[in-house]
Amino acid sequence: MPLKRVESPLWRSAVRRGGLGLLIILALLIIGLVVNTLLVTVPPAHDVRATDTPVLDDAAPRRLATAVTFPTVSSREPGMLDPAPFVALDAFLREAFPRVHEHLSRTDIGELSHLYEWQGRDPELKPVLLMAHQDVVPAVDPESWRHPPFSGTIEDGFVWGRGAMDDKAALMGCLEAIEELLSSGFQPARTVYLAFGHDEEVGGATGAYAISQHLAARAVRLEFVLDEGGFIGHGLLPAIEAPIAFVGTAEKGYLTLELVAEEDGGHSSRPPAQTAIGIVSRAVAKLEDRPFPSRLNGATEEMFEQLAPYMPFGQRLVISNKWLLAPALLAMLESDATMAALARTTTAATMFEAGEQDNVLARQAKAVINLRILPGESVDATLERVRNVVDDPRVRVRNSFATEPSPTSSTTSAAYDLLATSIREAIGGDVIVVPYLLLAGTDSRHFAPISDDIYRFVGLSLTDEDIARYHGIDERISIRDYEKVVAVYYRLLRNLDDLAPQ
Numbered sequence: 001m002p003l004k005r006v007e008s009p010l011w012r013s014a015v016r017r018g019g020l021g022l023l024i025i026l027a028l029l030i031i032g033l034v035v036n037t038l039l040v041t042v043p044p045a046h047d048v049r050a051t052d053t054p055v056l057d058d059a060a061p062r063r064l065a066t067a068v069t070f071p072t073v074s075s076r077e078p079g080m081l082d083p084a085p086f087v088a089l090d091a092f093l094r095e096a097f098p099r100v101h102e103h104l105s106r107t108d109i110g111e112l113s114h115l116y117e118w119q120g121r122d123p124e125l126k127p128v129l130l131m132a133h134q135d136v137v138p139a140v141d142p143e144s145w146r147h148p149p150f151s152g153t154i155e156d157g158f159v160w161g162r163g164a165m166d167d168k169a170a171l172m173g174c175l176e177a178i179e180e181l182l183s184s185g186f187q188p189a190r191t192v193y194l195a196f197g198h199d200e201e202v203g204g205a206t207g208a209y210a211i212s213q214h215l216a217a218r219a220v221r222l223e224f225v226l227d228e229g230g231f232i233g234h235g236l237l238p239a240i241e242a243p244i245a246f247v248g249t250a251e252k253g254y255l256t257l258e259l260v261a262e263e264d265g266g267h268s269s270r271p272p273a274q275t276a277i278g279i280v281s282r283a284v285a286k287l288e289d290r291p292f293p294s295r296l297n298g299a300t301e302e303m304f305e306q307l308a309p310y311m312p313f314g315q316r317l318v319i320s321n322k323w324l325l326a327p328a329l330l331a332m333l334e335s336d337a338t339m340a341a342l343a344r345t346t347t348a349a350t351m352f353e354a355g356e357q358d359n360v361l362a363r364q365a366k367a368v369i370n371l372r373i374l375p376g377e378s379v380d381a382t383l384e385r386v387r388n389v390v391d392d393p394r395v396r397v398r399n400s401f402a403t404e405p406s407p408t409s410s411t412t413s414a415a416y417d418l419l420a421t422s423i424r425e426a427i428g429g430d431v432i433v434v435p436y437l438l439l440a441g442t443d444s445r446h447f448a449p450i451s452d453d454i455y456r457f458v459g460l461s462l463t464d465e466d467i468a469r470y471h472g473i474d475e476r477i478s479i480r481d482y483e484k485v486v487a488v489y490y491r492l493l494r495n496l497d498d499l500a501p502q
Helices: 009-039 058-068 084-096 098-103 168-182 208-217 276-289 298-310 315-319 320-334 339-340 377-389 412-429 443-450 479-498
Strands: 106-107 113-118 128-133 158-160 192-197 225-227 231-233 243-250 253-262 345-352 362-374 396-403 432-438 454-456 476-477
Touching: 009 315, 058 084, 058 158, 058 168, 058 432, 058 479, 084 098, 098 168, 113 128, 128 168, 128 208, 128 443, 158 479, 168 479, 192 208, 192 298, 225 315, 225 377, 225 443, 243 298, 243 412, 253 276, 253 377, 276 345, 276 362, 276 377, 298 432, 315 320, 362 377, 377 396, 396 454, 412 432, 412 454, 412 479, 443 454, 476 479
Parallel strands: 128 192, 128 225, 225 454, 243 432
Antiparallel strands: 106 113, 113 192, 158 476, 231 243, 243 454, 253 362, 253 396, 345 362
16 A cells, blocks of 8 residues: 655645745845945946057168068077077167167167167166067068068058067067157156066077176166067957057966877887877877866956956956856856966967887877966966876976066056056046966066066057067068057156165
C-alpha cells in the first residue's frame, strides 16, 4: 500500500513564507544593482581654460619626414647595429633645433643615446623626465608599402615611413615644443630631462637603462616620467562617441621562453611513436588550451570604472556591480583578443625551429613562446605555471629574456592631474582621459627605481586600422595628429609651474 504524503497547513505556510522570502531577497538584489548603476553618472564637464598652443609651420612636418629617412634600426645581435644612421640623425637634430642645443646641456650615454638637461628656475624642485626613442624596427616586405619605408614621403596630409608613429613623432614633437618655448624665453620652474635612447626596440639595455643608472648615480629623484605608449582612441569602444585619451599607468612584463625537445634522429620511414617535433607541438598545444586565468585589477579595473559612466546601461550595470558580476565582465572581455589581453597574462607561440630534410627525423625541435605578464604576477610564477602545464620531462623550458611587470602609477597624483589637464587643453575639452594597461613594453620601466609616477602617452589619434600600422606596413601619422603631439608636450611644459612641490 503506497504511503500518502501528508502536508500540514503549518508546512505549507512555511514553504510559502520561504518562497516569498526568496522573492523579496531577489527583488532587493535587483533594486540594489540598478541603484548602483544609476549612481554611476557622467562627471561634470572639465572647464578647459583658454590657452595657447603652437601653430606649426610647413617646416615642422618636413622635419619629421626628414627624421624618418634615417634608417635607425636597432639590433639584438652584438656588433650588428649600424651606427651611421644614428650619427646622421643626431647631426640633423642639432641643425633642426638650434635653440635646444644652445640652451640645454647634453650628455651622451653609450655613444648613441642622449640625455638633455633643461635647467629649471628652482633647483629645489624635483625634475621631470620626457622620453622618446630614436630606433625603429626593421621594415619587412618594403615592396608592399605604399611608399618606401624610409622615404619620409608627405602625401595626402600624412607623413609616411617607418618610425613616423613609433617613435619619431614623440622625439621630434618634444623637441619642436621646447624649441618654440625657448623662442619666447620660457624657462620651466623645475628642471626637465629628455632621454632619447637608441635601443628601445630590443630592450633598452645600453640606452635607457644606462641613462637611468647615470641619473641614479647622481642621486636624481624624478617627480614623474612621460614616455610613449598611450594614445587617443576613436571608435575603439563603439558605445562611446567621444575621443578617449588612454594614459598608460602600467605595462605588462615580458617573458620569452624556449621549449626544446631532443630525440634520436633517423629515417622518416621508421618514426617513433612521437617525434621531437610532436613532443614540442603537444607542449605548445597544452599552453594554448590552458590560458592564464583572467582577473580585474590595477589599471584595467580603473579604466573600466572611469569609462562606465559613458557606457550604455547594460554595460554600466555589469561594471558598477563587479562585486557580483565580475565573471560576466570577464566573459565579455575574453570574447575579444585585445580586451582579453588586458585581463590576463597572454601566451603566444611565435617561432618554431626543427628539421633539415623531409625524409629525416629532426633530432631537436624548439618553439619560442612569448608571454606578456599581467601586473600583480611575476616572471618566476609565470615560468612555474608554464612548466606545470607542459608537464613533460622531455621538454626543457629555458628562459631566454624576461622583464617584470611595471608598478602601477597613481591616478590621484598631482602629476596625473597635470597630464590630464594638458591633454584636454591640447586635444579638446570633450576628450575622456582614463588610465590603461599598456600591453607592450617601453623604455620607461628602467626608471621605476627613481620615480614613483611613470606615465605613457603620445597625442596620436588611433583607430583599429592605425594600430595595425605599429611595426606593420604603411606606418604613417597625419600632420593634424602631429600638431596634437606637439601641443600636448607644449601644454605640459607650460603647466609645470602649476605642479605643486611634493
